[in-house]
Amino acid sequence: MKHLLSIEKLARTDLEDILAASAVMKRERGQAASRLLAGQIWALIFSKSSTRTRVSFEVGIRELGGVTLFLSSREMQLGRGEPVKDTARVLGRWLGGAVIRTFDQTEVEEFAAYAGIPTINALTDAEHPCQILADLFTLQEKRGPIQNQVVTFVGDGASNVAVSWIWAAAKLGFELRVAAPRAYQPPAELLRRAGGNIVCTEDLPAAARGADVLYTDVWTSMGKEAEEARRLRDLSGYQINAPVVKLAQPGALVMHCLPAYRGKEIDAATLEAHAGTIFDQAENRLHAQKAVLKWIVG
Numbered sequence: 060m061k062h063l064l065s066i067e068k069l070a071r072t073d074l075e076d077i078l079a080a081s082a083v084m085k086r087e088r089g090q091a092a093s094r095l096l097a098g099q100i101w102a103l104i105f106s107k108s109s110t111r112t113r114v115s116f117e118v119g120i121r122e123l124g125g126v127t128l129f130l131s132s133r134e135m136q137l138g139r140g141e142p143v144k145d146t147a148r149v150l151g152r153w154l155g156g157a158v159i160r161t162f163d164q165t166e167v168e169e170f171a172a173y174a175g176i177p178t179i180n181a182l183t184d185a186e187h188p189c190q191i192l193a194d195l196f197t198l199q200e201k202r203g204p205i206q207n208q209v210v211t212f213v214g215d216g217a218s219n220v221a222v223s224w225i226w227a228a229a230k231l232g233f234e235l236r237v238a239a240p241r242a243y244q245p246p247a248e249l250l251r252r253a254g255g256n257i258v259c260t261e262d263l264p265a266a267a268r269g270a271d272v273l274y275t276d277v278w279t280s281m282g283k284e285a286e287e288a289r290r291l292r293d294l295s296g297y298q299i300n301a302p303v304v305k306l307a308q309p310g311a312l313v314m315h316c317l318p319a320y321r322g323k324e325i326d327a328a329t330l331e332a333h334a335g336t337i338f339d340q341a342e343n344r345l346h347a348q349k350a351v352l353k354w355i356v357g
């Protein structure tokens with residue numbers, strides 16, 4: 060039984076297979092319909108807001124012949140304290156698979172362990188694997204082999220998106236720089252476990268200089284709203300804007316997982332100047348997730 064619980068737990072060969080299959084899914088979309096999920100009902104169980112992940116999974120599962128069931132955990136008994144392992148053992152009797160967005164990483168892991176059906180992490184506080192698969196696919200589509208690229212992540216270096224980038228860099232062997240204030244650096248223990256060529260610094264200009272890709276994520280992730288005022292203060296020097304882009308390679312890509320908060324992690328002009336890349340990146344969520352579904356049921 061395969062699951063996509065994190066980039067950390069994904070084998071390098073599987074990661075590479077999913078990236079290769081993403082290109083095929085994109086190329087063949089709308090042609091000979093693949094019915095990989097025919098007869099299956101997949102649940103999307105979300106405890107946090109979502110636009111891209113929810114809709115791209117609903118579209119992708121249906122394009123592969125499956126049926127989707129969107130469940131907000133607030134409206135389930137989960138929201139009133141029913142344990143994840145009981146929910147998992149019930150839903151596993153009926154469903155073909157589950158796509159889960161929640162807070163604690165242990166919840167998706169426990170669901171996968173008890174449900175007996177393929178389980179996909181659609182974002183937890185720890186990782187956002189589907190996002191990073193789409194990002195890697197986008198980067199390769201635009202720039203070729205990722206091993207030669209230098210990617211600079213700017214902002215909350217301990218966010219789920221940053222952490223998934225760290226595991227991707229360690230597995231695929233490209234240089235990742237993380238520019239973040241000291242209190243927002245990735246945990247040292249995680250960096251030790253990941254290994255790879257990962258440079259963490261508080262010096263944004265140094266991290267941006269010569270980079271092939273500048274990448275950012277929101278300063279205040281879902282679940283951290285109570286820290287918003289402090290985060291705005293602490294992260295104010297870590298915006299992607301024209302002076303930062305100027306330090307990167309000429310023609311460097313600017314990427315953003317979205318949603319974007321203009322004037323915070325990126326300024327409006329930079330976002331619009333790079334909208335072509337950023338919305339291709341968003342589109343690619345669909346193709347990469349269809350590749351994940353193919354890998355998981357294959």
Ligand code: CP
Nearest residue numbers: 109110111112316317
């Ligand atoms: N990037 C991303 O996961 O977007 P949503 O929160 O809209 O799903």
Ligand code: NVA
Nearest residue numbers: 218220276280281317
């Ligand atoms: N780090 C962000 C990603 C949103 C797609 C969050 O968790 O809210």
